[in-house]
Amino acid sequence: MDFVDPILELIRRTSTDLSPDVVDAITRGKDKEAQGSNARNTLDKILENIELARKKSAPICQDTGFHIHYVHYPKGYPQNEIIDGIKKATIKASELYYLRPNAVHPITGKNSGNNIGMRFPNIHLEEWDKDHFEFRLMLKGGGSENCGIQYTLPDTSLGAGRDLEGVKKCIVDAVFKAQGKGCAPGIVGCGIGGDRTTSLELSKLMLFRKVDDKNEDETLSAVEDEMYGKLNELNIGPMGFGGKTTVLGVKIGTYHRHPATFYVSVSYMCWACRRRVMTLKGGVLQYD
Numbered sequence: 001m002d003f004v005d006p007i008l009e010l011i012r013r014t015s016t017d018l019s020p021d022v023v024d025a026i027t028r029g030k031d032k033e034a035q036g037s038n039a040r041n042t043l044d045k046i047l048e049n050i051e052l053a054r055k056k057s058a059p060i061c062q063d064t065g066f067h068i069h070y071v072h073y074p075k076g077y078p079q080n081e082i083i084d085g086i087k088k089a090t091i092k093a094s095e096l097y098y099l100r101p102n103a104v105h106p107i108t109g110k111n112s113g114n115n116i117g118m119r120f121p122n123i124h125l126e127e128w129d130k131d132h133f134e135f136r137l138m139l140k141g142g143g144s145e146n147c148g149i150q151y152t153l154p155d156t157s158l159g160a161g162r163d164l165e166g167v168k169k170c171i172v173d174a175v176f177k178a179q180g181k182g183c184a185p186g187i188v189g190c191g192i193g194g195d196r197t198t199s200l201e202l203s204k205l206m207l208f209r210k211v212d213d214k215n216e217d218e219t220l221s222a223v224e225d226e227m228y229g230k231l232n233e234l235n236i237g238p239m240g241f242g243g244k245t246t247v248l249g250v251k252i253g254t255y256h257r258h259p260a261t262f263y264v265s266v267s268y269m270c271w272a273c274r275r276r277v278m279t280l281k282g283g284v285l286q287y288d
Contacts (some may be wrong), residue, residue, distance in 0.1 A: 004089045013287055016056075021210045039237045064141075066102070067090065067139060068121070071135050072128045072134040076129055111137075132282070143181060145183045168230075178236075186246075187211065188249070189251045189267040190250070191206065192263075193262070198255055199265040200267070228247060
């Protein structure tokens with residue numbers, strides 16, 4: 001099966017056309033800000049940028065980020081075909097300027113020029129019982145990635161214990177430290193539990209959720225709502241200029257942990273929350 005063109009279109013849409021739920025959340029934030037304020041003017045410019053990117057099929061942000069792929073595929077399908085399709089589509093997307101060359105060798109500092117390198121793109125493959133493919137792509141900018149943080153509870157510096165109140169203190173601390181550096185307003189993904197690796201991965205997986213969805217866990221849903229309110233009272237605002245719109249949403253997930261550990265990981269996504277889903281079933285493509 002030739003995945004190159006479908007994945008190329010997935011990359012184009014992800015890079016140039018922000019999901020409607022994110023645009024709606026930014027619009028709602030703008031409506032809360034005072035007329036003539038820096039916050040409202042900033043959100044106006046962000047919305048103009050989004051519309052221009054869509055019309056011109058140009059990247060929403062000059063930093064097209066880390067490329068994170070999660071692929072579910074039917075039992076027995078060769079993984080190498082999927083990986084090959086993603087890499088070829090990535091090279092083509094780079095040539096068409098849907099992606100900026102971002103793959104830099106950590107020792108030599110050399111840019112590969114085509115977004116192909118060691119674990120770049122970052123590809124996660126998982127077999128499932130269904131008869132179709134699901135491709136999820138996230139383009140996560142470097143600025144927002146720098147604002148991610150992992151806590152080990154208890155944390156005496158925060159007065160955070162091994163409970164939900166401790167988790168809340170971690171989330172507030174992470175967003176306060178980000179200030180405007182992560183291109184606020186952002187979306188906060190939080191992973192509770194797991195080991196160091198899975199906790200961080202879970203926090204990023206939370207960013208695939210729609211801004212306006214509801215957590216199936218009633219307890220976590222209540223915490224998400226509470227944190228959304230508290231974080232927007234920090235007065236950090238769009239790009240750190242102050243205002244009522246510091247975050248667009250808070251998404252929390254849990255993994256079982258070891259008795260000796262309690263990790264809380266926070267991933268911060270900038271307002272350019274670029275994530276899309278593509279499904280392929282019976283030769284029929286569908287993009288979210």
